[in-house]
Amino acid sequence: MIYYAGLIRKHRITPRFGRVVSRFDKGQVSISGVNSEFSLKKPSRTIEVDVVAVGWGFSPDLTLGGIAGCKERVDIDGTTVFAVDAQQLSSQKNIWIAGEATGIGGADLSLLEGEIAGLAASGQGISSQLRMARYRKQVFADALKRSYPVKDGWRSWAEKSTVVCRCEEVSLGEIEESVVELGAEDSRTAKLFTRAGMGLCQGRICSRNVSEIVAGLTKCAVTDEERIASSNRPIAAPIALGLLGDGKK
Known part of the structure; x- marks a missing residue:
């Protein structure tokens, strides 16, 4: 942490705390403040960018x-x-x-x-x-x-056109429709209706988001059983031992 703080200072980068990238579109990002429940504060600030890097923690591969x-x-x-x-x-x-x-x-x-x-x-x-x-x-x-928990307010950042599952290009609006119009009562059913989480990454990126979005719409908490089920995948992506060592074949 001290190393990164020194690096940021060396390059004259000013950290902004309590703010998030709330929108990204065609070389522009919107920067918004957030409260303790992760709801956005107004107004937001729009700036031109070349590259956007965001991170919200890690998800282990099980x-x-x-x-x-x-x-x-x-x-x-x-x-x-x-x-x-x-x-x-x-x-x-x-x-x-x-x-x-x-x-x-x-x-x-x-x-x-x-x-x-x-x-x-x-x-x-x-x-x-x-x-x-x-x-x-x-x-x-x-x-x-x-x-530093991620609060439920993050769901209010998304619009109906926001892509939740990038592999299958499933939007928030489609997930909402699977619950409101088609009667999905859990994330598994919503995934069957929309194919969210069924693409190349098999839900590694979006499964938790889909589960929490559906839970918010149905007013039901995500169960431990549901979280565990969404982490299980039948196909593994093995890593060569050489990549874990010195890289020599």
């Missing part, structure tokens, strides 16, 4: 563990992750899981979890110091999740 039948749970921020024990062991025998797939917590936490998983998998002991280091990082990560 494909391989899901195919292996590892038990999943919903984290405090609504993200679906794998359930593991104190040794990073999953619900499946001889499958240890570490890193973002057990909960987003940063690179340092992932390294600690990986070390613990490696020691456990090789039958070695795990020191109390290592366990405590992991615990401290987990507590800090959980505190961040509780302090």
